[in-house]
Amino acid sequence: MTSGLIKGVNKPGHKGWTTEKCIICKTNIDLYEAYEGGNAYYCPKCLSQGLKAYFCSADARRVHYKCPYCRSELKPYYQF
Ligand SMILES: [Zn+2]
Ligand SMILES: [Zn+2]
Numbered sequence: 001m002t003s004g005l006i007k008g009v010n011k012p013g014h015k016g017w018t019t020e021k022c023i024i025c026k027t028n029i030d031l032y033e034a035y036e037g038g039n040a041y042y043c044p045k046c047l048s049q050g051l052k053a054y055f056c057s058a059d060a061r062r063v064h065y066k067c068p069y070c071r072s073e074l075k076p077y078y079q080f
Pocket of ligand 2: 043044045046047053067068069070071072
């Protein structure tokens, strides 16, 4: 993800989830809600290479759950 940068950061009132932007439409994705509702997807391969490849559910469907950058299969965020 963010290569360990979150480690040690303790924002008051923040329960530890983050917000990412959909890489296609730039919609904010609340990763906590995504975790609960399974409405966000990510590309593990791109993420491991530092590309923030998060997808909202609409765009994930639009690209047929295949990463448009590396053609890997997208994973639902709740399986992270
Ligand atoms: Zn999107
Ligand atoms: Zn990818």
